Amino acid sequence: MASTAVEACQWTVTALARYAPATISVLLQVRDRLRCVAATGAWQVFATVPPKAGVVGRVYASGEPATVADVAADPDYLPVRPDVTAEVCVPVLDPAGRPIGVLDLQWSGPVELDAWRETAERVAARLGARITALGGPPAETRSEKLLRHAAALTAAPTEWDLMTSAICAAREVSTLSAAVLLLSGGGRGPRLGAPTGAPGELESRIRAELTEAGAPALHRMVTRAHRHGAGYTLGEAGHPPTEEYRPLADAGVRTLVAVPVGPPDGGGVLLVADERLLRPDPTTVNLMELLAGQAWTCLDRLRTLARLREQASSDPLTGLRHTGPFGQRIARATPGRTALLAIDVDGFKAVNDTYGHQAGDRLLVGLARALEAALRQGDELYRIGGDEFVAVIEVNRPEEAVRIAERLAEAARSTGRTISVGVALPRPGESPEQTLRRADQALYAVKRQGRDGVRLAAA
Incomplete structure (x- = not known):
């Protein structure tokens, strides 16, 4: 009767827990990791596991079940309780025999491992069929996407890479089709952030309109965002844009989220847009604010490191390299x-x-x-x-x-x-x-x- 893959996993774990005095968990593949979607009987579980880590990763990668009579002797064991002695882990397969996750049971007392392995395999087969019928493992949530992109921002080696990562993250997390960054350009006024390869049609039009609008218009957009905070349209037809956003409307934007980036005197604004009439909710705006904060922190770190490298390689008196x-x-x-x-x-x-x-x-x-x-x-x-x-x-x-x-x-x-x-x-x-x-x-x-x-x- 489960209506979602997560429900099917939760009910499976609950049913098994009535009969098995064990730590029980189901991990499903979500993007490039195994994510724990249901668990019971544990002091602690691993929220996500790399596909080949631990006994669960080994079983998922091989598609073969594992019976571990002594976890202390298995170098792949991932400890969740100090008293665990044995583990049974079986793959959750789709009807075509492809692994989509694992069902894992861990005991701290005497247990008939062979009998429980047979039971776990039969349950996992039923679970795999039901998950497949419901459309497969759950999709990556927007907060999980943001977390993944935040890691990419932190690892960006250059300002160019960071801008590209931030714009891609804004598109994917918001689900809107276009994103641009306006950043303070010092005495030259705000400037468009780094291009991202091959932008979509709307994004290309936005860039063209903003470039034609000139520095004063860009400055007004940045000033509005920092003066009044993040904002978003309700996507309703018949309402004209404010004067600051007229260039965006001319580019075909009908839905807009605008989020300030960094401090008022040196930051900018993140603009995420779509030509469809949509209704972004406050959660979307909150996620964009988190993204803007992470992007600015990483950008400020890169700029600080660049200044330190310049100071380390330059004569402080003349500015010449030394x-x-x-x-x-x-x-x-x-x-x-x-x-x-x-x-x-x-x-x-x-x-x-x-x-x-x-x-x-x-x-x-x-x-x-x-x-x-x-x-x-x-x-x-x-x-x-x-x-x-x-x-x-x-x-x-x-x-x-x-x-x-x-x-x-x-x-x-x-x-x-x-x-x-x-x-x-x-x-x-x-x-x-x-x-x-x-x-x-x-x-x-x-x-x-x-x-x-x-x-x-x-x-």
Whole structure:
């Protein structure tokens, strides 16, 4: 008489419990895990189990029943009570013989395992047939979907991956057809979040309308969400949208859930929409709020880690990359093509001694900006010591490297200072450290000859 698969499992467990002094549970496959849908007689049960974990996972994966006379001797046993001694687990099969779950019984006292195994198999066969007749194991609930997507958000390695995961989660959990993220873009105003591959037709229209609407319109949407909180339409025809959402209506949106994301001064809004006239309920909005909160927490963590990595690989005074990244870069140097320009500021110690370290710091920052501006696109500048810099450039011949070094010297003169530059190109089989040493030797030759110049190391 069960009207659902879960009811059939619950009644099965209740009936068995009248005769078997055991811990009894039924686990069914839901998506990629075994989920416990009915249990009795246990101090604790496992809510979900990976398909191959434990005795239950082994039975499900093999489709073969298991009789375990001594659970302490079975490495796959998953403990639910400290006094359990024996276990019988049988697969729940559909009429075609495919496993759809397991029926598991565990005892803490003497028991005729063979007799109970035969009974469990017969009951499981009846249960499998009834579950199949009712449409199969229960579908994944929306809260379970949200939990699965939350794990994906936490594991996202980049901001792009995180945005994609959040948008996919919003569509699947809400059951609406389109989702977009508007995020604060700093001084540039809100911007659309990362694209998600091949969006649907409605989502494409929404993106086009929002892009055409421009930053002021996007800002109004974000402001409304943060000022008034999450909102949703009732999907009723004949009611015009508020002015903030006019671009969405123009795109064909008839149902909308709008949820603020992050703080008012730096967050955004999650828009989940459909072109059908639907009636989202408050539960849907609550799930979207949970999703938005998880997405922002993960996004903030990624941005914090990115800042920390940038700080760890950058000189805090000039913002240039420093020794660690430089070592990685010169390790990829191409013999005959990658030139190293060793740069030293002339008379820097005198500036520090005469005017103080703050004046020296200002000199280094100004000089770093001037040298960066004089380099070509793709050239790299590093600060590897107090007043020591290195430029790594790709050239076709040594004369090209010398010309760029002379351009750097001229840029330094424009700031009122001078630099000495030594140029070296890696030799075949030469280590990056040896190449840099030859560039340094060329630099010191410039120093000895009066500074403010460029010298190419011997090939």
